[in-house]
Amino acid sequence: MEADQFETSAITRRIAKQQQMQQQARTKVKQQKLRLTFMGYVIVLIFLAIVQIIGVAFFSMGFLLTRNVLPDIADCNINDSCIPPKxxxxxxxxxxALRFDFAIPIEGSNEYYHNNFPILNQLAQKDNAVLLKFMADPPTTTLQRLKGLTTGSLPTFIDAGSNFDGDHIDEDNWVLQLHKQNKSIACLGDDTWQALFSNYINPDLSFPFDSLNVWDLHTVDNGVIKHIFPLLDKSQRNQWDVLIGHFLGVxxxxxxxxxxxxxxxxxxNQMNELLIKIIAELEDNTLLIVMGDHGMDHTGNHGGDSLDELESTLFMYSKNKKFNKKDKSHYDISDKGKNYRWVNQIDIVPTISLLLxxxxxxxxxxxxxDEVFSNDLELAQAAHKSVQQLHSFRIKTPDLSSKLNEDYLSFIQNYxxxxxxxxxxxxxxxxxKRYQFTSLEECKSLWATFDMKLIYIGLTILFLSLTFLLTYARSIPSVRVSTMSFEFIGSVIAMCLLGLVISLSIYIVLKPVDFSLNKCLATGAAAGIIIGFWAPVMDRFSLNWLWHQTIDFFLYNFNSYSFAGLxxxxxxxxxxxxxxxxxxxxxxxxxxxxxxxxxCLYGVSIKTGLPKEQKILGLMHALTFILLTRLTSMIDLCxxxxxxxxxxxxxxxxxxxxxxxxxxxxxxxxxxxxxxxxGSYHSAAPLxxxxxxxxLMFMNAAHWSIEYIQNSDYFNANNIYISTALLKSLNLAIARIVxxxxxILANYSxxxxxxxxxxxxxQNEADINTEENEEVDVPKTANILGYGNVYGSSYFLLLLNFAVAIMLVTKPLGAISxxxxxxxxxxxxxxxxxLNIRKNLVAPIIFGLLAYQHFFSTGHQATLAxxxxxIGFMTxxxxxxxxxxxxxxxxxxxxxxxxxxxxxxxxLWKIVxxxxxxxxxxxxxxxxTTLLTYIAITGLSSLIFAAHFRRHLMVWKIFAPRFMLSGLLIILLNIFIIIVPLAFGTGKVVTQVNRIFGK
Known part of the structure; x- marks a missing residue:
């Protein structure tokens, strides 16, 4: 009997073990299938991202203007183009950033930027100095302004993107001309000069300093001051012919x-005192030029084309040469700068060239x-040389060579x-002047010629990618999409390779002059990927089926919330x-x-079947959302x-x-x-x-508290000593830790x-209520607290990791937002x-709108300024x-x-x-994909209207920056979503929960 029982027990154990192994095998198969499905989604989204990035790139190349620089170098021996130096x-x-009103008296103003740099205006009252309003051309970024100040040409909008990558200037400029005449150039301060003119500056007299740490007010200025006075000393004056000093403190x-x-x-005040000392060191035959490269707006930023950003300062001084002051009727009248004439910044280029x-x-x-030439004869000679140079430029420039010939010949004859x-x-x-003005306006018009072919290609690629994104997101049932991922991948790879081969063949055969090999290959790759996406859809489904799917969606899933989303x-x-x-x-x-x-407030109030407590809670959530949205909208950077x-x-x-x-x-x-x-505040949540x-939020608050103390007027105005070096080191340490x-650390954990x-x-209370002396085994019941939100509560911690880092690099009110x-x-x-709308298309759309709202409330606008x-220098x-x-x-x-x-x-929120x-x-x-579709649709709309309004007066001020924001969002969000929420976050949570609770 005992042997039979033992044998039965052994068989039972074997059966249980086999069942356990079968269950483990099924679980393993499920996990493997989940990983493969997950991998398929990631690869499909990567290909979609590539297509959209190609589309944005094509549009940008066609829209953001570039200029073909003529390689010609002017020469004194050609057309006798030089005059004796003055x-x-x-x-x-x-x-x-020396804005014009920084340098002129403003009566009754108590602003710190007024009446603290008086030396320029004081000297300008004499005949040997002149002070002019110096009007910059947008974009008002330092690199572009230095190009204009040395070449006399106009930068195009695309140049703004290279402000942090100062390539060597490859066109004629007065620094190059000085070098050609074996003149020695000393350069101190902003290292942008070194980046642009390293071949022409005397390496022994070059002292560049890092220019982009905008939180450092003194290093560059102190470096210039350290080196400029030894070079102005009599013993070293013969080492240089032109001395350039670029101060960045203002x-x-x-x-x-x-x-x-x-x-x-x-x-x-420092610049004022410094200039007084420099003037005292000048020789009689030395020309002093003090200028700003641009102004600044009310926030202290620049890059756009507001009046405060464009109005800069030009001051010229000589100890023994007189300037030809204009009559006051030639000067403009404005609130800031009354009785001061304005000149274009590019006018300094022919001026410096002729004077030297x-x-x-x-x-x-x-x-x-005009002012720098002491009489009308000198001014007429300068006009002659200027017209000759402009005509030489025009005859070498396509679309300009045949224009204004009669005007040029008329001037030469009259001269x-x-x-x-x-x-x-x-x-x-x-x-x-009329000839120069007409030439300038023609060139502006010529350089505003857009490459419509590239624009249309970019828009077409984005539109086609959007059509598939819409189909992928909503038309094809999600379950079918999961089974088709690898069909998409195989088809895309095959068609992409075919597209590359065909585009390469077309390029070799046709050899298009205005379409490079890279553009051909990018077009072929984009076309191949799009066709590769649609091939499995057309093979598995028909257009008629997709159309009916769309109709069914609107008939059976479409409600007032869907309508609101659309x-x-x-x-x-x-x-x-x-x-x-x-x-x-x-x-x-x-x-x-x-x-x-x-x-939502109305929807909760009329929803039937909700318990009273749930309804009250829902109304509170809706009111909370409305209140916070209203408070957020009150944070403005106008x-x-x-x-x-x-x-x-x-x-x-x-x-x-x-x-x-x-x-x-x-x-x-x-x-x-x-x-x-x-019931999810357990385990990892409290930690x-x-x-x-x-x-970490306390560390963030401490960082910005220290920053506020460093920036406070109170301590500076009352001469209260603060160890700025110590505070700076502490702030750097806090930022790096957070x-x-x-x-890194929190995400790894x-x-x-x-x-x-x-x-x-x-334990059950009925089982516990036994007699005191009775010994019984009381059964226990296991409850899993947080089971109803196991996905969402865990995943939300990942969001907090990134949020706290983003709060650090956001200014205080932005962090509150x-x-x-x-x-x-x-x-x-x-x-x-x-409201049971988690599957409704309005859900991700509202999230997208939230992102836009907080983009604005964290101190941003669709402008360069x-x-x-x-913030780049916080760490x-x-x-x-x-x-x-x-x-x-x-x-x-x-x-x-x-x-x-x-x-x-x-x-994931609140599901078992x-x-x-x-x-x-x-x-x-x-x-x-619905969120990506929303970003793509709004981005495509922005690009379409930017192209449509390309001749609009506000194109570079409003439409172009907005399209650039849309393009960056399409690129960055595609990359970020694939890497972090999908590949890192969702994959970990879903697989871990499935491994622990899966059946």
């Missing part, structure tokens, strides 16, 4: 503090400045006949049809979001076109620092309350939220960490669950790749990155572990 030496001092004070800060007064006996650079478009007649000199000068997308797209709407995009986005908040109807509130002040410290405790408490709603998040923990669940054992963004996201997730370059003292660039990217696009991380939560993880993954992909 000066033997020149000292050129560039005070970066510009950096503006970038860091704005023009209204006490630091601006200190820098202007150089030929005018071949590509110059400027005209000599030949009347050049010695004093009474006709003024007429000759006026005729020359309405928001359509409204956002048509914004780009008007420059006024683009300017006020931030307010329109807020209106869309508040409207959706009221839709762009120039919004004034005076917009009052900027995005400022750093003591109360914003206090709010930042308060949020250190408020945000973790709010997140904890949301976790408690689903991440109660300890880690709170500590970014390292937030982006999260990838290895546990889920936010807890196993709790409980991101705090509200996180609560808005959690409120929306609860509303999506209550709004880029917060100074480094100089430019260090990739840290400097990473800071700026996180600062600019941080809200979009947080929203991209939150998109999987639409599916599924025995069909592929279905969960498919729903995540649907929401991700």
């Amino acid at each position: 000066f033997d030496k020149a000292v050129l001092l560039v005070i970066d 510009d950096h004070a503006g970038h860091r503090y704005g023009p209204t800060h006490y630091a601006m007064k200190e820098k202007l 006996g150089l030929p005018i650079p071949f590509n110059n478009l400027g005209y000599p400045i 030949t006949d009347h050049g010695k007649d004093k009474t006709r000199h003024q007429d000759l000068v006026e005729q020359a 309405l928001f997308v359509f409204s956002h797209c048509v914004i780009f049809a008007s420059n006024s709407f683009v300017v006020w995009e931030d307010k329109m986005i807020s209106f869309f979001l508040i409207s959706f908040g009221f839709c 762009r120039e076109e919004q004034r005076p109807y917009c009052v900027p509130t995005f400022i750093s002040s003591w109360w914003s620092i206090l709010l930042l410290h308060g949020s250190t405790y408020i945000l973790p408490a709010m997140i904890m309350s949301f976790y408690n709603l689903s 991440w939220i109660g300890t880690g998040l709170k500590f 970014l390292f923990v937030g982006l 999260w990838s290895k960490g546990p889920l936010c669940v807890k196993l709790e054992f409980s 991101l705090n509200m963004l996180i609560i808005q996201i959690l409120s929306l997730l609860e509303l999506y669950d209550l 709004a880029i917060q370059w100074e 480094t003292e100089t430019i260090v790749f990739p840290f400097t660039h990473l800071n700026i990217i996180l600062n600019t696009f941080g809200s979009f990155f947080i929203v991209c991380l939150a998109i999987p939560l639409i599916t 572990p599924s025995n069909k993880p592929i279905t969960v993954l498919s729903q995540i992909i649907t929401n991700i």
Whole structure:
């Protein structure tokens, strides 16, 4: 009997073991299938990203203008193009961002940037000095301005992108001409000069300093001061013929503090005292030129074309030469700069060249400045040389050579006949000016010629990628998409290779002059990828089937929320049809979001079947979302076109620092309350939220508190000593710790960490109520706390890791905005669950609108001037790749990155572990691709209207920067979503939950 029992027990164990092995095998197969499906999705999205990046690249090449530089070099021996020099030496001092009103008296003003640099205006009252308003050409970035100040040509918009990559100038310029005449050039300060003119500057007299650390006000200026006075000493004057000094303190004070800060007064006073000392050291035969390369706006930034950014300063002085002052009737009248004449910045190029006996650079478009020539005869001679140079340039330039010939011949004839007649000199000068002005306007028109072929190719590629993205996201059922991923991959690879071969063959046979090999291959690759996507769809389904799928979607899945989502997308797209709407995009986005908040409020109030507690909670979530959206909309960094109807509130002040410290405790408490709603505040959650998040947010607040103390006027104005070196080192340490923990250590720990669940054992009360002395075995029941939100609670911790790093590189009010963004996201997730709209297309669209709203509320606009370059130096003292660039990217696009991380939560929030993880993954992909579709649609609309309005007066001020923002979003968000939320975040959570709870 015992033997039979033993044998039965053995058989039972074997059967149980076999069943366990079969279950493990099934689980292993499921996990392997999940990994393969996941890998397929990632590869498909990578190919889609490649196509969209190619489309953006083609459009950008056609839209962002470039200039064909003529290689010719002017020569004194050609057409007798030089005149005897008036000066033997020149000292050129560039005070970066010296706005014109910084240098002239402004009565009654108490601003720190007024009346603290008086020496220029004082000397200009004499006959041996002249002070002029110096009008820059946009873009007002230093590299482009230096190109214009040395070559006399106009930069195109694409040049702005190379401001941090100063390539050697490959066109004629007066620095090159000095070198040709064996003149020695000393250069001190901004290292941009070294990058542009390294072949021409005397290496023994070159002292460059890093120019892009805008938080450093003194290193460059102190370096110039250290070296300039020894070079001005009598014993070393013979070592140089032209001395260039480029000061950056004023510009950096503006970038860091704005023009209204006490630091601006200190820098202007320093420049004033320095100039007095330099003038005392000058020789009689030396020309002193002091200039700004651009101005700055009310925030201290530059790059655009507002009046404050364009108005700079030009001052010229000589100890014994008189200048030909203009009559006051020739001067403009304005609030800032009354009775001061204005000249174009490119006019300095022929002026310097003629004064130093150089030929005018071949590509110059400027005209000599009247004041520096002491009489009308000299001015007529300068006009003659200028017209000769302009004509030489015109006859070598396509589309210009046949124009204005008669005007040129008329001027030459008049100069030949009347050049010695004093009474006709003024007429000759006026005729020359008209010729130069007409030439300049023609060149501006010529360089505004867009390559429509590349623009259309780019738009076509983006449109075709969008059609598949729409089909992939919504038309094909998500379950079928998961089974087709590898069909897409094989087809795409095959068709991509075919496209490359065909495009290469076409290039070899046709050899198109205006279409390079790279462009041909990119076109073939894009076409092959798109055809490769559509081939499996057409093989598996027909267009008729897809059409019916779309109709079924609208008939059976379409409701008021779907209609609202489509309405928001359509409204956002048509914004780009008007420059006024683009300017006020931030307010329109807020209106869309508040409207959706009221839709949710109404939806919860009328929803039947909800318990009373759930309904009250839903109403509170909707009201919270509406309130936070309204508060966020009140944080403004007004762009120039919004004034005076917009009052900027995005400022750093003591109360914003206090709010930042308060949020250190408020945000973790709010997140904890949301976790408690689903019983998920267990295991990893208290460590991440109660300890880690709170500590890192405190570090962020401490960083910005120290920064506020360093920037405070109070300590500077009252001469209270603060060890700036110690505070700077402490701030660098804090920033590095937070970014390292937030982006690396916390994410690594999260990838290895546990889920936010807890196993709790409980006993039945009836079994416990036994007699005191009775010994019984009381059965226990196991409960898994947090089981109902096991996916979402764990994944949300990843979002917090990145959010806290992004908050660090965001200014205080911007960090407060991101705090509200996180609560808005959690409120929306609860509303999506209550209203059962997590699968509705409106869900990811509202997340996309949230990203845009917080882009604006973190101190950004679709303008170059709004880029917060100074944030790049939070973790480094100089430019260090990739840290400097990473800071700026996180600062600019941080809200979009947080929203991209939150998109999987639409599916994962408040769902129990599924025995069909592929279905969960498919729903995540649907929401991700819907967000990418929204970004692509709005981006394509922006590009289309930018191309349509390419001749619009506001194209470079409004439409071009907005298209650039759209292009960057398409590129960055595709890359980020694939790498972080999908490959790293979703993959880890879904596979871990499936491994633990899967069946």
